[in-house]
Amino acid sequence: MARHVVAPLAELPPGTRRQVTIEGRDIVVLNIGDELFALLDRCPHQGASLAGGMLCGFVESAVPGEYRMSHQGEVLRCPWHGWEFDVRTGRSWCDPRRIRVRSYDAHVESGQTLVEGPYVAETFPVAVEDAYVVVDL
Amino acid sequence: MSLDIATSIDSVTTADVAPAPAVGSRTPLAIVDCDIHPLPRRSSDLNPFLSARWRRHLETYGNGNRSPFFANTPYPRFTPALSRRDAWPPTGGLPGSDLEFMRSQHLDANHVELGMLQVLAPSGMAQRNVEFGAALCTAVNDWQVAAWAEPEPRLKASITVAQEDAHAAVAEIEARTGDPHFAQIAMAPRAFNPLGQRAYWPIYEAAVAAGLPIGVHAGGYSGAADTGSGHPSFYAEDHHSNAMSMQTLLSSMILEGVFERFPTLRIVLVEGGFAWAASLGWRLDQHWARFRDEVPHVPLPPSTYLKRNVWITTQPMEEPTMPRHLREVVEWMGWDRLLFSTDYPHWDYDEPAQCFGVGFDDAQRAMIFRDNALHLYGDLRPGRS
Numbered sequence: 001m002a003r004h005v006v007a008p009l010a011e012l013p014p015g016t017r018r019q020v021t022i023e024g025r026d027i028v029v030l031n032i033g034d035e036l037f038a039l040l041d042r043c044p045h046q047g048a049s050l051a052g053g054m055l056c057g058f059v060e061s062a063v064p065g066e067y068r069m070s071h072q073g074e075v076l077r078c079p080w081h082g083w084e085f086d087v088r089t090g091r092s093w094c095d096p097r098r099i100r101v102r103s104y105d106a107h108v109e110s111g112q113t114l115v116e117g118p119y120v121a122e123t124f125p126v127a128v129e130d131a132y133v134v135v136d137l
Numbered sequence: 138m139s140l141d142i143a144t145s146i147d148s149v150t151t152a153d154v155a156p157a158p159a160v161g162s163r164t165p166l167a168i169v170d171c172d173i174h175p176l177p178r179r180s181s182d183l184n185p186f187l188s189a190r191w192r193r194h195l196e197t198y199g200n201g202n203r204s205p206f207f208a209n210t211p212y213p214r215f216t217p218a219l220s221r222r223d224a225w226p227p228t229g230g231l232p233g234s235d236l237e238f239m240r241s242q243h244l245d246a247n248h249v250e251l252g253m254l255q256v257l258a259p260s261g262m263a264q265r266n267v268e269f270g271a272a273l274c275t276a277v278n279d280w281q282v283a284a285w286a287e288p289e290p291r292l293k294a295s296i297t298v299a300q301e302d303a304h305a306a307v308a309e310i311e312a313r314t315g316d317p318h319f320a321q322i323a324m325a326p327r328a329f330n331p332l333g334q335r336a337y338w339p340i341y342e343a344a345v346a347a348g349l350p351i352g353v354h355a356g357g358y359s360g361a362a363d364t365g366s367g368h369p370s371f372y373a374e375d376h377h378s379n380a381m382s383m384q385t386l387l388s389s390m391i392l393e394g395v396f397e398r399f400p401t402l403r404i405v406l407v408e409g410g411f412a413w414a415a416s417l418g419w420r421l422d423q424h425w426a427r428f429r430d431e432v433p434h435v436p437l438p439p440s441t442y443l444k445r446n447v448w449i450t451t452q453p454m455e456e457p458t459m460p461r462h463l464r465e466v467v468e469w470m471g472w473d474r475l476l477f478s479t480d481y482p483h484w485d486y487d488e489p490a491q492c493f494g495v496g497f498d499d500a501q502r503a504m505i506f507r508d509n510a511l512h513l514y515g516d517l518r519p520g521r522s
Contacts, residue, residue, distance in 0.1 A: 046488040052223035079222030080486055082215065 001136050008124070009108055009131040012036075019051045022137050029106055029133060030055075030087060032073055037087040038106035038135045043078040044092075044099055052079040058093055105136040166502060167250040168489055169510035169518075171450045172354070172407050172478035173243070173292065175254050175285050176218075176233040182284065183259065186276035194269055201265045202358040203329070211363060212375040216484040224482035232482035236289055243481045244291055247489050250518045251510065252292050253320055253478075254281055255354045255407060262300055262325050263358035271305035274298055278313060286318035290519035293320035295352055300324050303339040310340070314347040320514045321350045321405065325357025326382040333389030341399045350403035350448070350513055353386065355379035376485075383409030384417050387447065391421065394434040396442040403513065405448045408480060412455035415469040418443050444471055448513055450478035451505065452487040460494035467495070476513065477506045 006020045006029055017030040019041055026041040028051040041049050057072040075093065077084045084093040090103035111128045126132060177183060184192055204211055216222065218231050224242065226235035233239065243249060261273030274297045281294035296313045298306035313319050322344050330336065332353070344351050356379070362368040363378040365385075383406045396402060418440035425432065425439050449470070457463055467475060480486050489506065497505070511518070 046491040048221075048488070049223065054222060080484060080488075082484070 007133045036106035038104040040102035048080040165248045167248045168506040169251040171253045171476040173252040178230045178234040183276045186279040191272040203360040204358040267302045270299040282318045295323035307343040310343040321352045326386045327357030327359040331389030332386040333393030352405040355408040380410045391439045396446045407450045411449040412466045452478045452480045453485040464495045
C-alpha cells in the first residue's frame with residue numbers, strides 16, 4: 001500500500017470533492033465536514049462516475065407515520081439511477097452485503113510528515129508547513 | 138413535462154482528471170441509440186416556427202396538455218428535469234438542450250453513429266386545443282431539423298403529430314415524407330383511446346404510405362389516470378405503468394386488426410421495457426385460441442403480429458437477478474426485435490457498455506446495438522445512405 005498525496009487540504013475544503021486518478025484508478029475524494037472519504041469513482045451498477053452524485057441521508061421507517069433520518073450528508077447517490085452508498089464503507093444502502101463500491105482510507109497529513117516518509121505526489125510540490133489530503137492505495 | 142430546476146449539488150472539483158478508460162476490454166461497437174431527448178434551450182426557441190397567431194396563443198394561454206395539472210406532468214419526477222445529475226450542460230440550460238455537450242457527453246463518448254430523437258416537451262401531441270397542438274407539432278418538427286438533425290447528421294428527427302386529430306396528423310406526415318432528416322413518426326401510448334381504435338387508422342395508413350415506422354414513446358396525456366384503476370400513489374408505480382401502457386396499446390392494435398389492415402406497419406415501442414413481451418404473447422395467444430370467434434378479423438395468433446410488426450427498445454431494461462432469464466425472454470422475441478436505446482439524458486439512462494448483464498455473442502450484440510435499427514430505419518448513418 002502506498003500513500004498518495006492527492007491535494008493540498010486548502011484546495012479541498014469541507015463540502016467539496018475531487019476526482020483523482022491513482023495508479024490508473026479513478027477515485028473520488030470527498031471532504032464532508034472536515035472528514036475525508038475516498039471511493040472508487042465508478043458505480044457498480046452501470047459504471048457512472050459517482051463524483052457528480054449528490055450527498056444525502058438514509059430515511060428509515062419501522063411503521064407508517066414514523067420515520068428517522070440517519071447518515072445525513074454521508075450517503076453518495078449515483079447521478080444516474082440513484083443507487084446510494086455509505087461514504088464510510090462504500091456499501092450500498094439497498095443491498096449492503098452484495099453491492100459495494102470500493103472505499104479507501106483518506107486522511108490529512110502534514111507536509112512535514114510527508115517530506116519524511118515515502119509518498120507519491122507527482123503533480124505539485126509539498127511544503128513542510130502545509131497540510132495535505134492523502135489516500136492509501 | 139415539468140422542468141423544475143433545482144440543482145443544488147455541492148461543488149464538484151474536477152481538476153486533474155484523466156479521462157476514464159473505456160469500460161470493458163472490447164473494441165467499442167459503434168451503436169444506434171433509438172431514444173435521445175432534446176429540449177429547447179429557451180421556450181422562445183420555437184417561436185420562429187410558430188405563426189404570429191400561435192405565438193400569441195402560447196404567450197397568452199400557455200401550453201396545456203390534457204393532464205390534471207396544467208403545463209405539468211401528472212407525477213413529480215425522481216430527479217430535476219427527469220435527468221441524470223451529470224447531464225446539466227456546463228454552459229447552462231437544461232439537460233438535452235446543448236448539442237455540443239450532447240456530442241461530447243453522449244454521441245462521441247458512447248460511439249453513437251445514429252440517434253433517434255424523441256421530443257417529449259414541448260409537445261403538441263395531446264394539447265387540449267387540438268388546432269394549437271397541430272401547429273405546435275409542426276413547430277417542434279421544424280425545430281428538430283433546424284436545431285438538431287441539420288447541424289448534427291448523426292441525429293434523426295421523429296415527426297410529432299397531433300394524434301387525436303388524424304386529419305392534421307396525416308397532413309403533417311405527408312408534409313415531411315421524403316425529408317431525410319426524419320426517421321419515423323412519433324406517437325404517445327397514453328392516447329385518448331387505446332391506439333388500435335379506428336380513429337387512429339388514418340395515421341397508420343399515412344405511415345405505411347410514407348414508409349416510416351412509428352416510434353411510440355412512453356408517456357402521453359390521456360386526461361385519465363396512468364393505470365386502469367386510478368392514480369398511483371408513487372413515482373415508482375407511475376414509472377412501472379409505462380410497461381402497462383405498452384401492453385394496452387399492443388393488445389389493442391393486434392386485436393382491433395390494425396396489423397391485418399396494415400400488414401407492413403412497423404411499430405417501435407420506446408421506453409416501456411420488453412421482458413413482458415413474452416408473457417403478453419402467451420396470454421394473447423391463449424385468449425385468441427379460446428375467443429377467436431369474437432375477433433374473426435384476427436386470423437393469426439397475436440404473437441405472430443408481435444414478432445412481425447413490432448420492435449421494442451431496450452431501456453429501461455429489466456434487470457433480473459439471474460441475467461440468463463433476460464436472455465430467455467430475448468430468445469422468445471427473437472434477437473431481431475430489440476433496438477438498443479439509452480434515453481439520454483434522463484435519469485434512467487442505460488449505459489451501452491454496461492447495461493446488459495447477459496452474455497451475447499458478437500452477432501447478437503451487433504444486432505441489438507446497431508443492425509436491427511439499421512434494418513428497420515434504413516442505414517441513415519451519415520455518409521452511408
